[in-house]
Amino acid sequence: MKNIEEHKDCLLIRNVCKTYANGVQALNNISLTIPPGMYGLLGPNGAGKSTLMRTLATLQEPDQGQIFLGETDVINQKEEVRRTLGYLPQEFGVYPKATAEELLDYFAVLKGFTNRAARKEVTEGLLKQTNLWDKRKQKLGGYSGGMRQRFGVAVALLGNPKLLIVDEPTAGLDPAERVRFLNLLSELSEQSVVILSTHIIEDVSELCTNLAIINKGTILLEAQTDKAVADINGKIWRKLIDKSMLAGLAQEHQVISAKFLGGRTMVHIYSLANPGNDFEKVEPDLEDIYFSTMAGFYGVQQNAEGTKP
Numbered sequence: 208m209k210n211i212e213e214h215k216d217c218l219l220i221r222n223v224c225k226t227y228a229n230g231v232q233a234l235n236n237i238s239l240t241i242p243p244g245m246y247g248l249l250g251p252n253g254a255g256k257s258t259l260m261r262t263l264a265t266l267q268e269p270d271q272g273q274i275f276l277g278e279t280d281v282i283n284q285k286e287e288v289r290r291t292l293g294y295l296p297q298e299f300g301v302y303p304k305a306t307a308e309e310l311l312d313y314f315a316v317l318k319g320f321t322n323r324a325a326r327k328e329v330t331e332g333l334l335k336q337t338n339l340w341d342k343r344k345q346k347l348g349g350y351s352g353g354m355r356q357r358f359g360v361a362v363a364l365l366g367n368p369k370l371l372i373v374d375e376p377t378a379g380l381d382p383a384e385r386v387r388f389l390n391l392l393s394e395l396s397e398q399s400v401v402i403l404s405t406h407i408i409e410d411v412s413e414l415c416t417n418l419a420i421i422n423k424g425t426i427l428l429e430a431q432t433d434k435a436v437a438d439i440n441g442k443i444w445r446k447l448i449d450k451s452m453l454a455g456l457a458q459e460h461q462v463i464s465a466k467f468l469g470g471r472t473m474v475h476i477y478s479l480a481n482p483g484n485d486f487e488k489v490e491p492d493l494e495d496i497y498f499s500t501m502a503g504f505y506g507v508q509q510n511a512e513g514t515k516p
Contacts, residue, residue: 216277217242218263218370218400223272225258225424233258234269235424245396247411247418247432248404249497255424256404257297260374263402264294276370276400290319293363293371293399295356297378303348307339307358310347311365318365333361337391353384360391371401377410389414412493420500428500435496439505443495444486445475463498477504 218241225234233255250256261267263274265285274281281288302310311330320326334340337357342350350358356376363371373392377385393414395401403415411418412432420428428435443463448456450472453465460476467473475489476482477499489495499505 216400218402219273219275220259220263221273223259223262223269223274225262225267225269233424234262237272237421237424237426239419239426239429241400241402242417243396243400244417245393245401245403245415247415248402248421249406249408249411249418250421251406251501254406254421256406256421257374258424259421260294260296260372260402260404263370264292264296264372265289288370290366291369293360293365293368295359295363295371295373295376297375299359301347301350301355301358304346306344306346307334307350307361308343311358311361314362315365320365329365333364336364337361338387351384353380353388356380356384356388357391360388360395364395367398369399371395371399372404373402374404375406376403377405377407385410408494408497418493420497422501428496428505432493436491436493439477439491439496439499441488442477442479443475443489443491443499444478444482445473445489446484446486447471447473461502461504463495463502463504477502 220237220239220241223234223237224232226232237259248256248259262269263281265281265288268282276288276291279287279291308330311333312326315326315330320329331340334343337360339354339357339361342354347355347358360373376392377388380388389410392401392403403410405411415432418430418432418435419426447468448471450467453462453472453474456462456474460482461478462474463477464475465472475495475498476486496505
């Protein structure tokens with residue numbers, strides 16, 4: 208593959224396709240350049256996010272395409288990739304009667320930490336890093352959702368992975384646990400490529416320097432988060448209307464979102480010019496980027512350097 212040396216610290220995905228036996232095309236010619244740091248993969252449920260994450264985690268093969276982590280061929284050098292990979296799937300099981308300390312030690316053995324002293328040092332460090340040290344002797348069956356997620360990260364971090372994949376990690380977490388978990392991911396991204404796959408826009412907005420939006424197996428947008436927001440500045444307008452006016456408004460304007468507020472509806476539209484009619488310009492955010500892209504109104508794709516493809 209060309210330019211591997213130029214992107215030796217990146218994850219390169221080129222022309223990856225995957226169609227399941229039932230005819231569902233989960234990935235349609237996916238190409239992404241994912242640099243070190245936190246990278247957001249944003250899309251609705253069923254968009255292809257989990258299929259792509261499982262492919263990157265070497266749990267399934269694409270029908271075609273290439274994937275490189277630095278100079279390592281992810282598809283043809285699976286064992287080498289797995290030595291530098293951490294993966295936290297959307298759902299993972301734990302042994303409820305085991306303690307965090309016991310189970311993490313077990314996983315460390317599977318990961319190749321055969322020296323008892325070295326293994327003890329690694330597991331202690333990870334339990335402290337994930338803020339589980341004080342609960343290390345508690346059975347996992349009594350852990351909260353957020354604690355189980357942090358334990359999953361501890362397992363994923365065994366071996367100091369170069370690539371960490373987390374799939375829908377904050378779904379079901381309460382606000383406090385969500386903040387603790389996202390703070391942990393932010394710290395980890397300083398040393399690795401961390402892919403945050405989610406349908407929760409706020410998670411990506413708060414953490415990710417770069418992102419891609421995927422829907423129906425196709426990448427709709429690849430961009431630097433701040434540049435994408437800047438590019439749409441001046442093009443988002445809002446107006447508070449009665450709910451009964453929404454259908455008529457949608458025939459006249461490019462409506463990207465509508466939220467119900469106190470019996471009325473706050474509408475955001477995409478427009479290059481002032482639409483008049485009491486609309487006010489609004490400072491855009493990632494939610495506006497997401498809905499504009501999903502609706503097909505934001506059609507200029509940008510790559511991670513902020514240029515047109």
